Amino acid sequence: MAKYTPMIEQYLAVKEQAKDAFLFFRLGDFYEMFFEDAVKASRELEITLTGREGGGDERIPMCGVPYHSAEGYIQRLIEKGYKVAICEQMDDPAVTKGMVRREIVRVVTPGTIMEGKTIADKSNNYLVCVTESDRMMSLTACDISTGELYVTSVPSSVEWLRDEIGIYEPAEIIGDSSMLELIQAEQIQWSRPIVYTPWEKRDEKLVRSQFGEAAWARLDPERQQCVSVLISYLSETQRRSMGQLTQFSSYEPGHYMILDPFTRRNLELVETVRDRSKKGSLLWLLDRSQTSMGARLLRRWIDKPLLSRKAVEERLEAVEYLYNQFILREDIKSSLNEIYDLERLVARIAFGNANGRDLNALKISLQQVPALKELCRTSSSSTLQRIAGEMDECSDLCEAIDQTIVEDPPVSVRDGGLIKPGCDPHLDELREASINGKRWIAELEAKEREVTGIRSLKIGFNKVFGYYIEVTKANVGSLPEGRYERKQTLANAERYVTPELKEKEGLILEAQEKMVDLEYALFTELREKLASEISRLQLLAEKVAELDVYQSLAAVSAEQGFVKPVLTEGYDLVIEAGRHPVVEAVMKDSSFIANATRLTRDDAGILLITGPNMAGKSTYMRQVALISIMAQIGCFVPAGKAEVPMIDRIFTRIGAADDLIGGQSTFMVEMADIQVMTEKATPRSLIIIDELGRGTSTSEGMAIAQAVIEYVHDTIGCKSLVSTHFHELAHLEESLKGLRNYSMAVQESGENVHFLRKLVPGPAGSSYGIYCARLAGLPSSIIGRAYSLLQGLEQGVSQAAAGLETAEKQLSTTSAADQDETASDQPHAAATSEVIQLSIFGEDEIKPPAAKADSHVLKPDPSLSHLVETIKNADVMNMTPLQAMQLLNDLKMKAKDL
Ligand SMILES: Nc1ncnc2c1ncn2[C@@H]1O[C@H](COP(=O)(O)OP(=O)(O)OP(=O)(O)O)[C@@H](O)[C@H]1O
Numbered sequence: 001m002a003k004y005t006p007m008i009e010q011y012l013a014v015k016e017q018a019k020d021a022f023l024f025f026r027l028g029d030f031y032e033m034f035f036e037d038a039v040k041a042s043r044e045l046e047i048t049l050t051g052r053e054g055g056g057d058e059r060i061p062m063c064g065v066p067y068h069s070a071e072g073y074i075q076r077l078i079e080k081g082y083k084v085a086i087c088e089q090m091d092d093p094a095v096t097k098g099m100v101r102r103e104i105v106r107v108v109t110p111g112t113i114m115e116g117k118t119i120a121d122k123s124n125n126y127l128v129c130v131t132e133s134d135r136m137m138s139l140t141a142c143d144i145s146t147g148e149l150y151v152t153s154v155p156s157s158v159e160w161l162r163d164e165i166g167i168y169e170p171a172e173i174i175g176d177s178s179m180l181e182l183i184q185a186e187q188i189q190w191s192r193p194i195v196y197t198p199w200e201k202r203d204e205k206l207v208r209s210q211f212g213e214a215a216w217a218r219l220d221p222e223r224q225q226c227v228s229v230l231i232s233y234l235s236e237t238q239r240r241s242m243g244q245l246t247q248f249s250s251y252e253p254g255h256y257m258i259l260d261p262f263t264r265r266n267l268e269l270v271e272t273v274r275d276r277s278k279k280g281s282l283l284w285l286l287d288r289s290q291t292s293m294g295a296r297l298l299r300r301w302i303d304k305p306l307l308s309r310k311a312v313e314e315r316l317e318a319v320e321y322l323y324n325q326f327i328l329r330e331d332i333k334s335s336l337n338e339i340y341d342l343e344r345l346v347a348r349i350a351f352g353n354a355n356g357r358d359l360n361a362l363k364i365s366l367q368q369v370p371a372l373k374e375l376c377r378t379s380s381s382s383t384l385q386r387i388a389g390e391m392d393e394c395s396d397l398c399e400a401i402d403q404t405i406v407e408d409p410p411v412s413v414r415d416g417g418l419i420k421p422g423c424d425p426h427l428d429e430l431r432e433a434s435i436n437g438k439r440w441i442a443e444l445e446a447k448e449r450e451v452t453g454i455r456s457l458k459i460g461f462n463k464v465f466g467y468y469i470e471v472t473k474a475n476v477g478s479l480p481e482g483r484y485e486r487k488q489t490l491a492n493a494e495r496y497v498t499p500e501l502k503e504k505e506g507l508i509l510e511a512q513e514k515m516v517d518l519e520y521a522l523f524t525e526l527r528e529k530l531a532s533e534i535s536r537l538q539l540l541a542e543k544v545a546e547l548d549v550y551q552s553l554a555a556v557s558a559e560q561g562f563v564k565p566v567l568t569e570g571y572d573l574v575i576e577a578g579r580h581p582v583v584e585a586v587m588k589d590s591s592f593i594a595n596a597t598r599l600t601r602d603d604a605g606i607l608l609i610t611g612p613n614m615a616g617k618s619t620y621m622r623q624v625a626l627i628s629i630m631a632q633i634g635c636f637v638p639a640g641k642a643e644v645p646m647i648d649r650i651f652t653r654i655g656a657a658d659d660l661i662g663g664q665s666t667f668m669v670e671m672a673d674i675q676v677m678t679e680k681a682t683p684r685s686l687i688i689i690d691e692l693g694r695g696t697s698t699s700e701g702m703a704i705a706q707a708v709i710e711y712v713h714d715t716i717g718c719k720s721l722v723s724t725h726f727h728e729l730a731h732l733e734e735s736l737k738g739l740r741n742y743s744m745a746v747q748e749s750g751e752n753v754h755f756l757r758k759l760v761p762g763p764a765g766s767s768y769g770i771y772c773a774r775l776a777g778l779p780s781s782i783i784g785r786a787y788s789l790l791q792g793l794e795q796g797v798s799q800a801a802a803g804l805e806t807a808e809k810q811l812s813t814t815s816a817a818d819q820d821e822t823a824s825d826q827p828h829a830a831a832t833s834e835v836i837q838l839s840i841f842g843e844d845e846i847k848p849p850a851a852k853a854d855s856h857v858l859k860p861d862p863s864l865s866h867l868v869e870t871i872k873n874a875d876v877m878n879m880t881p882l883q884a885m886q887l888l889n890d891l892k893m894k895a896k897d898l
Pocket residue numbers: 583591592593594611612613614615616617618619620757
């Protein structure tokens with residue numbers, strides 16, 4: 001095989017270091033890609049694929065992008081989930097003999113981007129690292145564009161891992177390959193695509209030197225390991241100091257309310273279920289922030305509601321104060337409005353890619369701080385006063401920028417024109433020389449015109465020939481002999497230089513070159529000075545963001561008529577006139593119907609809610625969860641009055657999450673969720689289950705629903721809202737002390753049903769499902785047929801229920817003697833209530849059949865004794881839930897055959 005050229009050999013050697021990335025190989029003014037990379041990139045970026053002789057047997061596929069527009073191409077590849085390794089020329093080709101050295105200077109990955117369209121201003125872009133050691137799982141989340149770094153760990157648990165990743169919604173996850181496989185096996189459809197990079201190398205030394213020995217020592221060993229893996233990845237991909245990472249925030253997951261990814265989605269905390277847009281989410285409603293940092297912090301608060309009542313009350317104190325102080329709120333708002341994204345500015349400064357405009361943005365932002373601080377200091381809110389006390393105005397840094405950078409600097413920092421006069425005496429001298437030189441040239445032009453008598457003579461400049469005297473062809477004859485040396489011939493003009501022009505040009509260009517170099521040096525000196533004060537700036541950014549969130553929560557609370565919740569360490573959740581904040585806000589006619597909620601230890605901790613489709617059950621249940629979350633982030637809540645206990649976990653099982661997991665049936669998903677709930681829920685949790693037990697046959701669904709409700713009631717004992725279509729479950733109120741029936745009221749008038757959206761005590765009469773189908777516009781033939789089928793089905797259910805009731809009666813008489821005190825733990829009897837017939841239509845063509853369901857009790861059948869025997873012999877206490885379900889199903893089949 002023929003040998004490759006040295007350049008291709010060099011390419012291949014570099015490519016070895018970046019196998020999983022596109023290698024952007026700098027060749028002059030282009031980044032070139034070769035071989036497979038070229039073929040793939042030409043397809044992904046829609047650029048022309050060419051070829052090049054490289055010494056091998058065949059032409060080598062090649063494609064390239066101009067270096068000055070590479071940013072856009074890199075972003076497009078990152079958005080598609082690829083990585084890009086940037087390989088630069090390390091020597092100046094102009095002065096290098098032979099081949100220039102080339103090295104990878106940075107690998108851009110989805111989790112390590114610093115700027116650009118890919119990361120929205122108001123959201124974070126996290127890289128998450130997961131590791132496991134000694135049966136402890138650790139997770140580190142880092143956003144290098146803002147300098148945030150979080151680390152936490154717990155005894156190994158896949159659910160925890162899933163929940164925690166759900167909080168960060170990372171762009172990329174690195175870490176132990178076994179852990180990555182575990183996460184991928186969960187098949188969760190995250191709201192954004194995640195790139196997985198196995199990475200097990202660690203760099204403890206770097207972590208210790210970057211964060212200090214004291215901070216290192218405070219971390220548990222498993223967290224140390226996790227941070228070391230992450231930092232090693234950053235250092236190998238970014239290949240520069242990550243000065244923006246000044247500290248890590250190590251936290252205990254137990255300090256926050258736990259919300260699994262399904263619950264987050266179901267409650268539409270940061271995006272809607274339907275189109276995953278922010279609009280229509282709780283974040284959208286609460287976000288009146290003026291700065292991007294504030295917006296990101298608000299999102300973090302929503303992602304992690306607090307468990308410490310004291311900490312929440314401190315937040316509420318500030319929100320309440322600002323709620324009542326409209327003018328102060330407006331003043332704070334207008335100051336905040338002038339503040340740029342400090343976190344990202346500061347990260348760019350540390351990363352070394354901030355330009356003059358960035359420094360000025362920092363200056364303008366810092367100029368707002370004294371006023372903000374004063375507003376907080378003079379307030380009578382203790383929280384705001386604390387913020388004022390912690391705000392470092394950084395006026396020295398503001399002044400340094402002000403003295404150095406001109407008002408409107410260019411984008412580039414390498415071409416001069418960004419340092420103020422008076423900042424550096426040497427620069428001023430050079431400027432003077434350059435200005436004088438230019439003046440001299442202007443004078444020379446006038447002089448030459450006079451000497452030659454050529455009025456159109458002019459002096460110009462270009463990069464190739466420098467300064468020249470230009471004379472049109474017609475006037476060339478008028479030039480005196482000797483002094484003028486021809487440099488360039490154009491179509492209708494000639495260009496000349498003279499010895500004195502050449503000499504002056506040398507001086508001017510030298511001054512200019514020196515000036516540009518000196519300006520760059522002065523600029524980087526300032527940038528480095530700012531970089532060395534990065535922790536002060538980051539701390540200030542935190543305070544500004546916190547203040548911004550307070551004013552945002554206060555503004556929206558005042559605007560929407562929210563009230564301050566009363567937080568308790570107790571059990572009872574009592575809400576008067578509660579509303580769903582987002583549904584209410586999007587209703588144009590302010591017609592949202594408020595509903596109360598009472599979940600108390602003395603009365604009932606479980607509300608079993610029945611009611612027709614469309615009646616507002618889901619909205620009601622979500623509103624209770626949202627009120628709890630809002631209270632625990634420190635926001636006022638949409639209610640007339642609210643007493644809210646600190647809730648440790650909200651568990652929701654709401655229909656809309658069905659599409660989250662591919663390849664599993666709705667029913668299996670529901671059961672898996674319920675399983676997690678039974679394992680994790682505590683008495684301080686809140687459970688919300690919408691339409692429990694659907695997705696399987698009616699009788700099985702009903703049986704499972706009842707068993708689950710009993711388990712929640714007897715074993716977990718937490719507050720729960722359960723909605724169901726099985727009206728037959730209403731009887732549970734009799735057997736479960738802590739359960740109350742409620743329903744969403746409807747009013748029937750003639751043919752129509754009017755949804756009152758009002759929660760009333762007692763079970764619902766009917767589900768009106770077919771009525772809703774009619775509302776949705778289904779053909780009347782289908783509606784009519786559905787009604788007649790319903791009648792048949794209801795008779796069947798009624799008979800089966802009656803059969804079971806009889807069986808149960810027989811069982812109770814024959815086995816009364818066997819009963820002991822554990823009987824109350826046995827599954828409760830299947831529903832026996834009469835199924836209520838719909839009668840909401842008049843003499844319509846789709847009128848439901850008139851007959852009422854037959855509710856009489858059937859006579860016992862001889863084969864019933866077999867059924868009873870089976871029930872009697874069942875060793876219920878030693879059955880798994882699945883065996884119990886199986887038994888129940890067998891009984892049902894036998895009952896059907898009776
Ligand atoms: N309290 C309320 N006041 C005014 N409108 C409401 C109220 N609650 C719900 N709605 C409106 O009623 C519609 C149906 O509500 P929701 O989805 O909660 O009903 P549902 O009983 O859960 O129905 P389904 O069982 O079909 O899911 C929603 O579009 C919502 O806008």
